[in-house]
Amino acid sequence: MQTQDTHYEDAQPSDATTDSALVGTDLEIGYPTLEEPVVTVDRIDVPEGEVTALVGPNGSGKSTLVKALARQLSPDAGEIRLNDRNIQSFGQKELARELGHLSQENTAPDSVTVEDLVYHGRYPYRGFFESVDDADERAVERAIDLAGIDHLREKSVGNLSGGQKQLVFIAMVLAQETDVLLLDEPTTFLDLHHQLRVMETVRRLNEERDVTIAIVLHDIAQAARFADNLIALDDGAVYDWGPPTDVVTEELLEDVFDVDAAVRYTPDPEIVPKRSL
Amino acid sequence: MAGETRTTGESGTARGTTGWIDATLVGLICVSIAVTVLGGLIQVSFGAYSMTLAEAWGAVTNPSILFNGDAWRAFLLGTALPEMNRRALIVWNIRVPRVIVGAFVGMNLAVAGAVFQAVTRNELASPYILGVSHGSGLGVLVTFVFFSGLTHLVPLMAAVGGALAFVAVYAIAWNGGTSPVRLVLAGVVVGMVAWSLQRGLFFFVEDIGVVQSALAWITGSLTGTDWEQVRLVAPWSVVSILVAALGARHLNVLVLGESTARSLGMKVEWARFGLSAVAIVATSSAIAVAGIVSFVGLIVPHVVRTVVGSDYRRIIAGSLFVGPALVTAADVGARLGPSVVAVAAGAVILVAGLALGLGGLLGSSAVRSRYDADYTRPAGVALVVGAGMLGLAWLAGGPAVSETQLPVGIVTGLVGGPYFLYLMRRRKHLGDL
Numbered sequence: 001m002q003t004q005d006t007h008y009e010d011a012q013p014s015d016a017t018t019d020s021a022l023v024g025t026d027l028e029i030g031y032p033t034l035e036e037p038v039v040t041v042d043r044i045d046v047p048e049g050e051v052t053a054l055v056g057p058n059g060s061g062k063s064t065l066v067k068a069l070a071r072q073l074s075p076d077a078g079e080i081r082l083n084d085r086n087i088q089s090f091g092q093k094e095l096a097r098e099l100g101h102l103s104q105e106n107t108a109p110d111s112v113t114v115e116d117l118v119y120h121g122r123y124p125y126r127g128f129f130e131s132v133d134d135a136d137e138r139a140v141e142r143a144i145d146l147a148g149i150d151h152l153r154e155k156s157v158g159n160l161s162g163g164q165k166q167l168v169f170i171a172m173v174l175a176q177e178t179d180v181l182l183l184d185e186p187t188t189f190l191d192l193h194h195q196l197r198v199m200e201t202v203r204r205l206n207e208e209r210d211v212t213i214a215i216v217l218h219d220i221a222q223a224a225r226f227a228d229n230l231i232a233l234d235d236g237a238v239y240d241w242g243p244p245t246d247v248v249t250e251e252l253l254e255d256v257f258d259v260d261a262a263v264r265y266t267p268d269p270e271i272v273p274k275r276s277l
Numbered sequence: 278m279a280g281e282t283r284t285t286g287e288s289g290t291a292r293g294t295t296g297w298i299d300a301t302l303v304g305l306i307c308v309s310i311a312v313t314v315l316g317g318l319i320q321v322s323f324g325a326y327s328m329t330l331a332e333a334w335g336a337v338t339n340p341s342i343l344f345n346g347d348a349w350r351a352f353l354l355g356t357a358l359p360e361m362n363r364r365a366l367i368v369w370n371i372r373v374p375r376v377i378v379g380a381f382v383g384m385n386l387a388v389a390g391a392v393f394q395a396v397t398r399n400e401l402a403s404p405y406i407l408g409v410s411h412g413s414g415l416g417v418l419v420t421f422v423f424f425s426g427l428t429h430l431v432p433l434m435a436a437v438g439g440a441l442a443f444v445a446v447y448a449i450a451w452n453g454g455t456s457p458v459r460l461v462l463a464g465v466v467v468g469m470v471a472w473s474l475q476r477g478l479f480f481f482v483e484d485i486g487v488v489q490s491a492l493a494w495i496t497g498s499l500t501g502t503d504w505e506q507v508r509l510v511a512p513w514s515v516v517s518i519l520v521a522a523l524g525a526r527h528l529n530v531l532v533l534g535e536s537t538a539r540s541l542g543m544k545v546e547w548a549r550f551g552l553s554a555v556a557i558v559a560t561s562s563a564i565a566v567a568g569i570v571s572f573v574g575l576i577v578p579h580v581v582r583t584v585v586g587s588d589y590r591r592i593i594a595g596s597l598f599v600g601p602a603l604v605t606a607a608d609v610g611a612r613l614g615p616s617v618v619a620v621a622a623g624a625v626i627l628v629a630g631l632a633l634g635l636g637g638l639l640g641s642s643a644v645r646s647r648y649d650a651d652y653t654r655p656a657g658v659a660l661v662v663g664a665g666m667l668g669l670a671w672l673a674g675g676p677a678v679s680e681t682q683l684p685v686g687i688v689t690g691l692v693g694g695p696y697f698l699y700l701m702r703r704r705k706h707l708g709d710l
Contacts, residue, residue: 032453072536096542103536109587116529116588123530124542129523156586176541 021180021212022046022069022099027078029061029068037076038064039236046180046214051206053223054216056233057257062216063104065233066184069214070101082180096124100178104185104216106169110158114168117157118143121175143174146208147201163194170201181205183215187222195219199226220257224248224269232256244269297590305584309598316605317376323612326367336368352504353511370504378502378566379608379685380601381510383573385563387600388521389556390574391581391592395528396549396556397457400582404560404574407460407553408467412442413564414495415471418478421491431494432509432565439561442467447550454546456535497570497686499608506566513562520555521593528552528589570686572693573603580696607688614683616670623666630659 024044030037039061046052046069054062067073069080071087080087082099090098108117121143122136144150147167157165166186173181183202187195203226205211217223223230224244231241234256240247248269253261254277261273322333342348347359348369358370389404397406405411416438420431427434447455450463475495482488493500527548530538538545563570581595610618634656 070540072539092539092544093542096540101540103540106537107534109532111586112529112588120530120533120541173540 019048020045021048022080022082022214023084024065024069024075024080025078027065027068027075027080029064029073029075029078031064031073037236039068039233041065041078041236041238044069044231044238045241046212047229048212049206049210050228051202051213051215051226052229052231053227054214054231054233055218055220055223056239060233060256061236062233063184064236066101066182066214066216067103070099070103070182071095072101072103093124096176096178098178098180100173100176100181102169102173102181102183102186104188106165108157108169111156113154113156114149114160114171115140115144115153117168118153118171118175121172124176139177140175142177143171146174146205147171148197161194163190163197166190166194167197167201170198174205178211180212181214183213185216185218188218195222202226220248220253221269221271224271297588298594299585299591302585302591302595305581305595306598309595309602312602313380313598313605316602316609317373317380319609320376320605320612321368321372324367324372326364328364332364333368336364337373339365341365342369353508355505355508374504374507375499375502375608376605378506378510379499379604381507381514382499382563382567382570383577383600383602383604384518384597385510385514385559385600386570386574387577387581387596387603388518388593389559389563391578391589391596392521392524392528392552392556393574394578395532395589396553397461398532398534399457399461400579401575402461403572404556404563405468405569405571407446407464407557408442408471409439409557409560409564410495410569410571411468411471411475412445413437413439413561414569415475415478416441417494417568418475418491421487422478422481425487435494435568436561436565438471439564440557442471443553443557447553455549493684494568496684497568497689498682498684499567499604499611500682500684502566510562510566513558517555517559517562518597521552521559522590522597524548524552524555525590525593528593532587532589568684568686570604570689572686572689573600573607576689576693576696577603579700583700603689603692604685607692608685610688611683611685616673618688619666619670619673623663623670625663626659627663627667630656630663633659 023046024041027039027041027044028037029039029041044065054065056062064073068075069087071080071090074088082090082095087095087099118140119132119136122132122139125136125139126132144153147170149164149167149171152160152164152168157168160168170183170186173183186198186202190198199222202213202215206213215223215227217227227244229242230244230247232239232247232252239256240252245265245267248263248271250261250263253259253263253271253273258277259273260275260277261271264270264272318330318333318337321337322328322330328336342361342365345359347356348361350356351358352369352374358366361369386404390402393402393404393406394400396402399406413435416434416436417431419438420427420434424430446460446463446467449466450456450459452459479488479491482491527543530541530543531545531548531552533541535545538548560574577596577600578592581592581599585591585595610621633652637652637656
């Protein structure tokens, strides 16, 4: 516990001048069926205009935290603020216009076409009676373009591979045109090519459209390469956070991931795992 | 289409309002309308006062009634009926309303079924999945047993029983929110209790006539329906179907799953409750005029989905026409009796088997591409089944119109079984919404 606190005190945002798009304070997040909260966090920041990766071993509370940040789960205690406004005060559609969220598992009927699915991303912009307008169409075109799935648009979802499906769902969230995006393990279960496609889309989104991104990643090496900030979670608490060069250390891998590994800085951290602890 | 949508704004609006209508859907709707009209005409021409199809058509399209404001006021508002000849009176006052009520019942149940299949994310859901059928059955039995003086209120009691069951299901399922599984389980609970009570009440009925009319109610029957039933069912149907059609887009988002729907900005609990409530209104009004017609709400959306795909805008539009077609056709079966149905179905199956077999033998590309070289088995089965049905009908004394009418719900139930059998044989995975 002591080590964690010291780490936390030392941590600084990568750039002191950037504000945080999403801030959680004094959070206790749990599930109705459990007595104890799964995640207890004093403060968590998702800095505006940057890519923040949440890393941690299985069961460390990454997904739970993201669900709370996306208001899929309401915290037992504490407050989450989006653009300095309590997230609970947003209307459902209003929130969906500010904050996009892609959960870990996504399903769609097999016979839906890719284009129709991406159009669902425009749901928060449409009233009960309204139909699609030009703005919706442009947003969908941009999203399809960004995700690089133009060649798939007429296909039905059932005929896509897992990786293609993931890109389509990402395009759907992109069509929401939000300033903040939460992605829960978008690269898990994908082959290397599609993992990189997803990460490149995320990077491009951040650079070209200045979207703030928080992304849960399983692979810490990938997180270190693509993210501006890392938040390392261990057993439902923040172990450390900051730029990858500061956070990714042999000590972190040992304490949090129970792995004996060598870390080289070239200048990006490179991890060579040796054995489990 | 992709190229056009980028260059012109016009096609963009078309995409939202009509772009989802495709040739398959239009074809399905046309076939359904043809079946409904043909079934309706057959229905109109049969009975104690018999006439040919042409005479029936003449009576139905009789301009002196079709364009008579007084007659329509009498039908739709219940004012005094104007003078008309005997044939017109029988056709317009007794037989046409039965067809119209059947069409409304088919529409309501089919659309409600489509809504419930989306809300529960289960393709085997029906309008009765949330305990509605057994709830209204209980309402009917309670009225017959305890309030035998108030049997004219049976339609109302049936609808109220169904609605109460729905409320009870929601109350049981609610635990800081609902989920499809909780709703379905609560539906089973409420349905079982209502079913048991309803069966128990049968033991308190002494009059066999009351038992029969109670049974007709809980199997669903269009016998004796009148313009009064049209007036009862029409307004509720129009409103609930309109809302369901507008809600189709929301159903498409709802089937993506709760978490995704919420991330997209949907108030999932409200949408689920609102759409279910609308479907319950449609179901209850159908029950109020025809009793509990089974399987329509299950098969129709399922058939439509198999044909047009899983876009709920298409499914609802298709269900709106296939539902009336199924109920009208089934009611013709109920009206004409089992032997006529067996002859008709046997002939259709026999012809289909012959066409398939001959097509295969002559090397038709349509048959080859669909069945490969394996066309002999379905063709053989169809020939045997068709011949068997014709043989049975012949043994039973030929296609005579039976004296007693079956409840239409029995016919729809008998259609439902073979349909799912066919599905299980033909499709590898059942379960895509």
